Amino acid sequence: MTRADEAFDCLQTAIVKGELAPGEKIGEVELCARFNLTRGPLREALGRLESRGLLVRRPHAGVSVVSVSVAELLELYRIREVMEGLAARQAAERMTDEEISALQSTLDSHERLIEQAQGQAYYQAEGDYDFHHRIATGSRNTKLAQMLLGDLYYMVRMYRYRLSTSAGRPHMALGEHRRIVEAIAQRDGELAEFLMKRHINAARRNIEKKIEEGLLSF
């Protein structure tokens, strides 16, 4: 692992976890001091992060974490809907039997986690992330998995940390997950796509509802 990779990981998690506030204009030397880096690798990491849309960089004017809106979060869910629908369909066609049973096992442990840590949003979010992660890789579509895992999920997690809006509908989400896995196990790609799209659509509408209720501030 090279220094630039370390810098990339550190900065990415820092942005996702909200340790670097959105819109915050932050200098390179300050970042170097904070993460014990030198400017060379840092700049490489900054370039990569800019290319992924997590921060913007104006020439001679410094870098700033991308400032975001709920409207854009909803747009992300629209993208997720179609892309993860495709991922579910291809996963149903291509996952090995071992992968499918492993997926079912993770759902079981998610269920236990939900029962144990009632309302602990963090674990729910992690379980959700695990589920979608497995299906993305199971699609055997390299670019699709790359775009989902490398771009979209990081942005969604960033919003999650920032708004602390991990749905709050764990049981319902788990049930939807089970039905999707069922469709995959039956190798019914069309149904898996339909269910996945509906699942993400429900999550998006849940956020919209919270906005209408005034529970999400901006």
Place this chain on the structure above:
Amino acid sequence: MTRADEAFDCLQTAIVKGELAPGEKIGEVELCARFNLTRGPLREALGRLESRGLLVRRPHAGVSVVSVSVAELLELYRIREVMEGLAARQAAERMTDEEISALQSTLDSHERLIEQAQGQAYYQAEGDYDFHHRIATGSRNTKLAQMLLGDLYYMVRMYRYRLSTSAGRPHMALGEHRRIVEAIAQRDGELAEFLMKRHINAARRNIEKKIEEGLLSF
């Protein structure tokens, strides 16, 4: 425009146009000499390109242009199908009337270009690119446009240059384009999505057919 940006553009077009062969392991100093750059900006550009999946970089082992297969090209078309379907739907909902008439105008000029330069694959491909470009931006979905314009289209164009497989069905494609624009003009997002998906699906099957006929070598 900074040196790193120049390097990024130069390298990207060089990769897309095939001037840098796939799988070719190329040294940094050679790249510097070729594009009149120093290693600092070059490395930044390399990081960005790696993050976009156009080249791979193993530590202490050099960079090499991503080597690709037709199977992966077909996977790209699967992704395009769902993403551009979404783009068409949102474009139908959100494009301004001015944008729509501009889109119709571009189709007219494409038609003239096809008539004039019969079989000149290059212009057809450029026209096709223009069409999809306008719809992606017209979706008003920042991230969606970014993913399509910044990632997928460059990869597709790379394959196009490499295989010189610009469909060869210009009139049919133009007709499909017209029907899509018609749906957008009528603000029928659902129809626009359906037609766009079918359009890209047809393009993918056209490539598959050529493979079966042995016209595409690898």
Place this chain on the structure above:
DNA sequence: GTCAGATGGATTGTTGACAATATTGAATTA
């Protein structure tokens, strides 16, 4: 008092040299 312009400071962009590591080739041994 306010706006315009210029200057100083700070920050970014760039460069070249230095250190660390993988590859390649040759030499040795089984």
Place this chain on the structure above:
DNA sequence: TAATTCAATATTGTCAACAATCCATCTGAC
């Protein structure tokens, strides 16, 4: 003769200094 190990070399990763550019503040005029 083939495989393996070792060393030389070339290439990449890293660093610190230099140059270019922007931003803010200060000064001056209207």
